[in-house]
Amino acid sequence: MLDVLYEDNHLLVVNKPIRLATMGLPAGEETLLSRAKAYIAAKYRKPGNVYLGVVSRLDVPVSGVVVFARTSKAADRLNGQFRAHTVEKIYLAAVDGTPPPEGTCRDWIKEDERHRKCYVTRRGDEKNNQSGAAKEAVLHFRRLSHTSKGALLEIRLETGRKHQIRLQLSHLGYPIKGDRKYGSRTFLDAGIALHARSLSLDHPITKQRLTFTADPPAFWKELGVQ
Numbered sequence: 001m002l003d004v005l006y007e008d009n010h011l012l013v014v015n016k017p018i019r020l021a022t023m024g025l026p027a028g029e030e031t032l033l034s035r036a037k038a039y040i041a042a043k044y045r046k047p048g049n050v051y052l053g054v055v056s057r058l059d060v061p062v063s064g065v066v067v068f069a070r071t072s073k074a075a076d077r078l079n080g081q082f083r084a085h086t087v088e089k090i091y092l093a094a095v096d097g098t099p100p101p102e103g104t105c106r107d108w109i110k111e112d113e114r115h116r117k118c119y120v121t122r123r124g125d126e127k128n129n130q131s132g133a134a135k136e137a138v139l140h141f142r143r144l145s146h147t148s149k150g151a152l153l154e155i156r157l158e159t160g161r162k163h164q165i166r167l168q169l170s171h172l173g174y175p176i177k178g179d180r181k182y183g184s185r186t187f188l189d190a191g192i193a194l195h196a197r198s199l200s201l202d203h204p205i206t207k208q209r210l211t212f213t214a215d216p217p218a219f220w221k222e223l224g225v226q
Contacts, residue, residue, distance in 0.1 A: 002014055005213075006210070009070060010203070011203070011204070012040065012069075013065065013067050013212045014032070014036060014065075015063070015215075016058050016062075017217070018192075018217060019061065020032050020060065022066060033054060037049075037050040040052065051071070053070075053071075053075030053078075055068065055078040056087075059194075062194045064197060065198060065199040067199060067201070073204065074204040086202070089160075089196065090155070090156055090197050090198045091154070091156075093141075093169060093176050093194050094176065094225045095151050095193075096176075096177060096184055096186055097151065099173075102142045104139070105137070105140075105141070105168040106136070106137070107168055108134040108137070109137045109164065109168075111162055117163065117167075117182070119167070120167065120168075121134045137159050138157075139155055139159075140155070141155045142154045147225055147226075151174070153169075154197075163182070166181070167182055169182075170182035176192050176193055178191060178192040179192040188219070190219040193223055195214070195220070198212060
């Protein structure tokens, strides 16, 4: 089943569930992209291959707003907005501990492909390392609520690095609940408590500013941070 948030001739915006890859799995394995293509093919009775351009994506254990382009022109224009940093993305994260009321994380991070995770490094470490360059990662957070069981944060990204929110909050000392890869001591059967709450962009054709919003999964009500 596909949870559609918005749809027209140029865009398809959906609420991604946890435990589903956005794309990139071997043929025959379901992804959010293959599920979305099947939805378009069935609804509009489209024979053959359905075009959908992936312009935003989320990690497998993360839920929330994902945008697909239904035409190559829309994909080009939307990708241009991401490159120009005019797309606004807001995330919710339930974390262990109690962070300060607000703050900024500014780090240099690098991917460890062998262990499929990222780590914080120093600026300039990329110069003598052939495995890839370190990249600057910046996010801003605001504490929405907290209890003895943890805190609920609103996060705004300046950069969009792999595992950025997960790594930077963990490095700060407040790992996302359920994210054992990045140090959380909380185990969640469902996944991790990181959700792409909203995404704002300009429509690729009309230029109208649009904001798409998705509620977190039901299991968030049991986290005890509100």
